[in-house]
Amino acid sequence: MMRAVRIKGLSLSRGERTLFSGLDLDLESGDAVALLGRNGAGKTSLLRAVAGLLRPQAGTIGFEGSEGRILEAEVARADHLHLAGHHDGLKTARTAWEELLFQTRWTGGSEASARAAVERLELGRLLDLEVRRLSAGQRRRVSLARLLASPRPLWLLDEPMAPLDAAHRAAFGAILAQHLAGGGMVLAAVHDPLPVPARLVEVGA
Numbered sequence: 001m002m003r004a005v006r007i008k009g010l011s012l013s014r015g016e017r018t019l020f021s022g023l024d025l026d027l028e029s030g031d032a033v034a035l036l037g038r039n040g041a042g043k044t045s046l047l048r049a050v051a052g053l054l055r056p057q058a059g060t061i062g063f064e065g066s067e068g069r070i071l072e073a074e075v076a077r078a079d080h081l082h083l084a085g086h087h088d089g090l091k092t093a094r095t096a097w098e099e100l101l102f103q104t105r106w107t108g109g110s111e112a113s114a115r116a117a118v119e120r121l122e123l124g125r126l127l128d129l130e131v132r133r134l135s136a137g138q139r140r141r142v143s144l145a146r147l148l149a150s151p152r153p154l155w156l157l158d159e160p161m162a163p164l165d166a167a168h169r170a171a172f173g174a175i176l177a178q179h180l181a182g183g184g185m186v187l188a189a190v191h192d193p194l195p196v197p198a199r200l201v202e203v204g205a
């Protein structure tokens, strides 16, 4: 079980442009961090680097288990984190249920855990619809259901609440609080405040 993330002296570039350099950030079990910064500052890029999808120019990203045990980064990334990007990563021609079940199994969850996530996110009436027929907020709820359907300690969230209405933002706040209370960690790029207490970290120059 992952208990901490340690980012030291991190520099990220896109093309010729350095987005930021010398970023230090520690995330411990139970912590939420809100990444702030102007459009293009590099918040999404940072989440992708933590997920292993973008190679840093400099610095390190380390993962620890209980008692400071170093986790192999490849294993930590494959088994201990979720990246919920703002493109949702859902195949549009599948039904919401097909897509949720496929992704749940892919990440080690079961049909029962997918059903429980459906209940929690009130997706029951949407399950037979193709993803392309869902509204932005409905699509986001299907995407966020994956977080619950296969429990993993580190949630990397890219503007998770942007398309959600007030009621579903509140429901998602409760889900985040429960995840943190259970020892999980949240690293979220946001423009609006997270609905749980979070440390604020400014990204970019």
Ligand SMILES: Nc1ncnc2c1ncn2[C@@H]1O[C@H](COP(=O)(O)OP(=O)(O)OP(=O)(O)O)[C@@H](O)[C@H]1O
Pocket (backbone or CB within 6 Å): 014, 015, 019, 037, 038, 039, 040, 041, 042, 043, 044, 045, 046, 189
């Ligand atoms: N695939 C890519 N190839 C080249 N440059 C990219 C790519 N993706 C993003 N960028 C550039 O990297 C910079 C940082 O983008 P990023 O998405 O990390 O910013 P952000 O802080 O998340 O912004 P926003 O608040 O608008 O979501 C931007 O200037 C963007 O144009």
